[in-house]
Amino acid sequence: MGQVLWRLPPRQQQQLQEELADHLTKKGGRNGKRDEGKEPHSFIDLEMLPPELGITILSYLNATDLCLASCVWQDLGNDEYLWQGLCKSTWGHCSIYNKRLPADFSYRRLYLQLDEGSLTFNANPQEGIGYFMSKGILVDHPTELAKFIFYTRRLHWKMLRIYLDERRDVLDELVTLHNFTNQFLPNALRDFFRHIHAPEERGEYLEALITKFSHRFCTCNPGLVHDLGLSSDAVYVLCYSLILLSIDLTSPHVKNKMSKREFIRNTRRAAHNISDDFVGHLYDNIYLIGHVAA
Numbered sequence: 087m088g089q090v091l092w093r094l095p096p097r098q099q100q101q102l103q104e105e106l107a108d109h110l111t112k113k114g115g116r117n118g119k120r121d122e123g124k125e126p127h128s129f130i131d132l133e134m135l136p137p138e139l140g141i142t143i144l145s146y147l148n149a150t151d152l153c154l155a156s157c158v159w160q161d162l163g164n165d166e167y168l169w170q171g172l173c174k175s176t177w178g179h180c181s182i183y184n185k186r187l188p189a190d191f192s193y194r195r196l197y198l199q200l201d202e203g204s205l206t207f208n209a210n211p212q213e214g215i216g217y218f219m220s221k222g223i224l225v226d227h228p229t230e231l232a233k234f235i236f237y238t239r240r241l242h243w244k245m246l247r248i249y250l251d252e253r254r255d256v257l258d259e260l261v262t263l264h265n266f267t268n269q270f271l272p273n274a275l276r277d278f279f280r281h282i283h284a285p286e287e288r289g290e291y292l293e294a295l296i297t298k299f300s301h302r303f304c305t306c307n308p309g310l311v312h313d314l315g316l317s318s319d320a321v322y323v324l325c326y327s328l329i330l331l332s333i334d335l336t337s338p339h340v341k342n343k344m345s346k347r348e349f350i351r352n353t354r355r356a357a358h359n360i361s362d363d364f365v366g367h368l369y370d371n372i373y374l375i376g377h378v379a380a
Contacts (some may be wrong), residue, residue: 132159144168149197169193173200178237180218181225199223204240211249232259236281243283250282251291257282261298266306271321272328272371274303275378284329284379296325315359323356328368332377346370 132140140162144155149172156163170193174183177200199221207214215231218224224234235241235256250257260282266274278299285292300321304311311317327349334344344352346369353365372378 166193173197179233180223181230182223208242211245228255228259231256236263261302266303279379320357327353328378331372336377
């Protein structure tokens with residue numbers, strides 16, 4: 087069973103679906119009639135189907151449903167390709183993926199360990215990372231830890247913020263994984279804060295985040311920096327302006343909203359080389375799309 091692919095091309099899936107239709111027709115009796123006195127089947131026995139089709143059907147299940155399915159179809163439900171797909175779709179990068187795996191390795195067991203480690207991280211970040219390392223899932227290197235965080239959506243943002251505040255070396259590597267090429271500044275800032283949540287209050291950590299973002303944005307957009315006369319310091323000022331504008335426009339407590347003209351005037355005082363048109367586009371983006379750090 088481990089030899090079959092758990093995902094199939096559309097053409098091959100269509101062929102297997104036709105085989106399934108033929109199979110169901112035969113099960114229903116000749117001329118499509120059921121035998122009298124027999125109860126209709128409540129579900130299809132996947133073990134009676136071609137193994138490729140059974141694997142394809144089960145590949146749409148989440149881990150909980152797949153565990154339940156394995157109680158009925160043990161061989162299919164424990165197929166390594168299914169659990170490998172669940173591991174890599176949930177935790178996109180782990181150091182163990184690039185290691186030579188032992189003969190008795192199980193992706194189902196790895197999924198359970200990854201799930202346990204994520205729950206532990208969401209309670210105590212240091213203990214969670216320690217758990218992953220003790221199981222050989224991660225190695226203690228900033229790049230590996232940053233990739234694990236970047237390609238994982240199971241870590242709670244509050245615990246992640248605490249961990250990155252303590253591990254600035256991991257934060258540095260995490261910033262370099264972002265590609266802001268040809269992105270408009272507010273959109274790039276939203277993408278950045280979607281992965282690395284901004285703190286609730288202004289402080290040293292927020293300043294560090296914006297500083298790192300500003301350098302990364304300029305590195306990814308050298309042409310834009312040259313054409314608009316931007317610098318990392320200018321981007322830093324613009325980021326703070328966008329955050330303040332976001333609060334002003336979205337907060338129900340602010341009655342007198344900042345106008346576009348006021349935003350252009352205030353921003354030009356801090357960043358003299360930026361054109362009015364560019365600053366105006368920044369205002370329009372926040373006005374139409376919303377907060378950059380929501």
